[in-house]
Amino acid sequence: MANQPVIFVLNGPNLNLLGTREPEIYGTDTLDDIAGHLDDRARAAGAVIDFRQSNHEGHLIDWLHEAQAVGAKAVLLNAAGYTHTSIAILDAIKAITVPVFEVHLSDPHQREDFRHLSYVGMAAKAVFAGHGAKSYELALDVALQL
Ligand code: DQA
DSSP states (O other): OTTOOEEEEEEOTTGGGTTTSSHHHHOSOOHHHHHHHHHHHHHHTTOEEEEEEOSOHHHHHHHHHHHHHTTOSEEEEEOGGGGGTOHHHHHHHHHOOSOEEEEESSOGGGSOGGGSOOTGGGTOSEEEESSTTHHHHHHHHHHHTO
């Protein structure tokens, strides 16, 4: 329907393997399962989810720009490993006015030291981490209230 708020959900590298990837850390939900739950939740609130995954940093940057160009209401971003390395993604978040929410299945602060630094977190509006697939739902609920 026209004029429904659109929320981009952008997923970075290796998240296509959710379900089988280190399930003791990331759980057994697949990315499709997560997309399905978010879709149901967004529809119930009269919003639309645009759910994507890429293993390539530049795709995530292009999609952040696209979120701005199409007037998305918010972006939920699980940049995965790029969270901890990508100044280019930080710059892209700073270059747009769409609010970006950082999402993680695990809690990076409870893990290795190199995961404690988040470039995404330097520009994100809020961080939702450590609740498995529920982290996305919590972030969506807040984004829908904007
Ligand atoms: C992750 C946490 C990151 O540290 C890791 O590189 C990932 C997944 C998470 O959702 O818990 O790939 O973003």
